Amino acid sequence: MIELRNVDMTFGRGHVLRNINLTIPRGQTLVIIGESGCGKTVLLKTIIGLTRPTRGQVLFDGKDLAQLSEAELAHERTRYGFVFQLAALFDSMTIGQNVAFPLREHTKKTPQEVREIVFTRLAEVGLPEAVMRKKPAELSGGMRKRVGLARALALNPELMLYDEPTTGLDPIMSDVINELILRTRSASPVTSVVVTHDMHTARKVSDRVLMLYPLSRLKADEPQAIFDGTAQELDRSRDPRVSQFVNGEAGERLMELRQLSSSQSLRKY
Amino acid sequence: MATQPATHDSRPPGFLEAAANWIAGLGGLVMNWVIAVEDMIEFFLRMVGWIFRRRPRADTLLPNFYQVGVLSLPVVALTGTFIGMVLAVQSHAQFRQLNMETRLGAVINMSLVRELGPVLAATMLAGRVGSAMAAELGTMRVTEQIDALSCMGANPIYYLVVPRFIACLVLIPCLTIMADFMGVAGGYFYSIYVLDIDRVHYLENSRNFVGTYDLFAGVFKSLFFGAAIAVVSCYRGFHCDPGAEGVGRAATSAFVISFVLILMLDFFLGIMLDNVYLMFWPEGQSLL
Numbered sequence: 265m266i267e268l269r270n271v272d273m274t275f276g277r278g279h280v281l282r283n284i285n286l287t288i289p290r291g292q293t294l295v296i297i298g299e300s301g302c303g304k305t306v307l308l309k310t311i312i313g314l315t316r317p318t319r320g321q322v323l324f325d326g327k328d329l330a331q332l333s334e335a336e337l338a339h340e341r342t343r344y345g346f347v348f349q350l351a352a353l354f355d356s357m358t359i360g361q362n363v364a365f366p367l368r369e370h371t372k373k374t375p376q377e378v379r380e381i382v383f384t385r386l387a388e389v390g391l392p393e394a395v396m397r398k399k400p401a402e403l404s405g406g407m408r409k410r411v412g413l414a415r416a417l418a419l420n421p422e423l424m425l426y427d428e429p430t431t432g433l434d435p436i437m438s439d440v441i442n443e444l445i446l447r448t449r450s451a452s453p454v455t456s457v458v459v460t461h462d463m464h465t466a467r468k469v470s471d472r473v474l475m476l477y478p479l480s481r482l483k484a485d486e487p488q489a490i491f492d493g494t495a496q497e498l499d500r501s502r503d504p505r506v507s508q509f510v511n512g513e514a515g516e517r518l519m520e521l522r523q524l525s526s527s528q529s530l531r532k533y
Numbered sequence: 534m535a536t537q538p539a540t541h542d543s544r545p546p547g548f549l550e551a552a553a554n555w556i557a558g559l560g561g562l563v564m565n566w567v568i569a570v571e572d573m574i575e576f577f578l579r580m581v582g583w584i585f586r587r588r589p590r591a592d593t594l595l596p597n598f599y600q601v602g603v604l605s606l607p608v609v610a611l612t613g614t615f616i617g618m619v620l621a622v623q624s625h626a627q628f629r630q631l632n633m634e635t636r637l638g639a640v641i642n643m644s645l646v647r648e649l650g651p652v653l654a655a656t657m658l659a660g661r662v663g664s665a666m667a668a669e670l671g672t673m674r675v676t677e678q679i680d681a682l683s684c685m686g687a688n689p690i691y692y693l694v695v696p697r698f699i700a701c702l703v704l705i706p707c708l709t710i711m712a713d714f715m716g717v718a719g720g721y722f723y724s725i726y727v728l729d730i731d732r733v734h735y736l737e738n739s740r741n742f743v744g745t746y747d748l749f750a751g752v753f754k755s756l757f758f759g760a761a762i763a764v765v766s767c768y769r770g771f772h773c774d775p776g777a778e779g780v781g782r783a784a785t786s787a788f789v790i791s792f793v794l795i796l797m798l799d800f801f802l803g804i805m806l807d808n809v810y811l812m813f814w815p816e817g818q819s820l821l
Contacts, residue, residue, distance in 0.1 A: 309680070312684060314680050314683060314684065334688065338686040338687070338688065339686065341683070341684055341685065341686040342685075342686045344684060346680075346681070346684040348677045348680070348681060349677070350676060350677065352676060352677040352678050352680065352681040353678075353681075354678055354681070355672075355673075355676075355678070356596075365685060365687075366685045366686070369685060369686065369687050370685075370686060415685075
């Protein structure tokens with residue numbers, strides 16, 4: 265369904281993605297893990313065409329996103345649902361208007377029909393009808409994220425993209441979000457890409473896990489995707505970079521920290 | 534992979550090296566400005582494209598009309614009144630020495646209608662609305678709301694920029710006329726009732742020197758000011774740097790750039806409008 269061919273991404277002088285090749289078949293749930301700054305979110309935004317790759321191609325159902333006109337891209341995006349890290353709800357609108365937005369924009373449904381769909385979507389993510397009249401600022405982080413999920417699901421998308429869906433949430437709310445991701449997949453044959461550094465999410469929702477590594481820590485000829493396999497294989501990986509991330513061990517980073525702080529104190533004197 | 538501490542060269546740069554660095558820095562700055570101007574023009578053209586491609590929605594247009602027009606009206610009226618009175622105070626001292634107090638009507642009203650009314654209304658709009666637009670759109674950029682619009686297949690320029698541009702363009706002439714009117718009223722009030730200038734001569738001089746073309750020139754210029762404010766402010770909001778500092782910088786620079794543009798446009802449009810006047814009415818009265 266999605267294919268990335270030799271994708272490179274640079275911002276100014278910073279190289280974020282290098283030669284990424286990735287195929288995501290229909291119906292698969294791919295979890296992309298990696299430490300902060302390794303290019304996970306950039307990769308997710310490249311898949312939906314929010315950022316254009318410096319080099320390479322992103323194909324959605326065989327169509328190159330770079331070749332599509334603005335109107336065609338807008339149309340293709342109705343097949344996507346994107347859940348943002350901080351929900352990205354429109355502050356000026358109520359929750360009901362937020363969830364109704366894609367429906368009003370892309371369908372010819374009556375206000376009553378839209379209202380019913382909004383109510384159903386909110387109920388699916390466990391939010392009561394009373395929430396509809398509230399503004400995003402009145403909700404907790406977990407509730408906002410669930411509204412973001414309801415809004416992304418409004419048009420029954422074929423591809424769901426989640427950007428750090430559990431970051432900043434308590435463990436219980438994180439599990440609720442994980443359950444919702446699973447429920448979304450079981451309710452309809454949706455393809456999902458989840459970007460996270462939460463290993464609990466990775467183990468629970470993934471069919472496949474891809475791990476990216478920051479380019480600043482790689483040599484020029486090393487691939488950026490250092491792991492591609494199932495969650496079980498991830499736990500058995502012998503690559504120290506993978507196992508340190510999975511087990512949350514700082515490893516050689518602690519050594520770097522010590523070296524850096526000792527060189528700083530030397531410079532002081 | 535250990536990081537080596539950077540070695541610093543403590544040798545001070547020679548004169549030639551410092552001069553070369555300075556020229557390179559200046560070149561970089563000019564390059565950045567040229568790129569920013571090119572980006573802004575492209576942004577403006579894309580917005581113009583969207584104005585004609587699809588009719589703006591009333592639910593996005595009306596809140597902007599309210600924000601730009603209704604909420605700006607009191608402050609524009611107040612500043613207009615005061616600037617009219619200030620003009621009377623300042624000009625009176627000079628004109629009294631020449632025994633030409635009654636000419637105050639011409640000076641105050643001409644200055645207001647041609648220059649101060651439009652520039653003042655535009656400056657207030659840039660400060661009140663332009664900065665707010667840049668801050669609002671900047672916050673939307675930083676919190677990924679603009680990306681969210683794109684993800685839902687809605688064009689952010691159509692949704693966010695077009696209504697703001699139309700509101701500024703349509704309402705700035707109204708605000709200018711309001712500033713003119715209140716300025717004229719303030720100047721009249723102070724001149725007649727405080728400075729005790731002869732009312733008949735004051736009005737006579739005003740009528741003789743200020744014509745319809747002067748009012749038209751002021752209102753015509755204001756259209757360009759409104760467009761500049763909307764484009765600059767929306768552009769700065771859309772290209773906001775991350776974080777609270779980025780939003781603050783976007784709001785400040787939106788005002789500063791708008792203000793500079795307003796004065797530059799005022800200068801060039803002033804010359805152009807004078808030439809147009811002299812072209813159509815070569816024997817006409819001097820424009821003061």
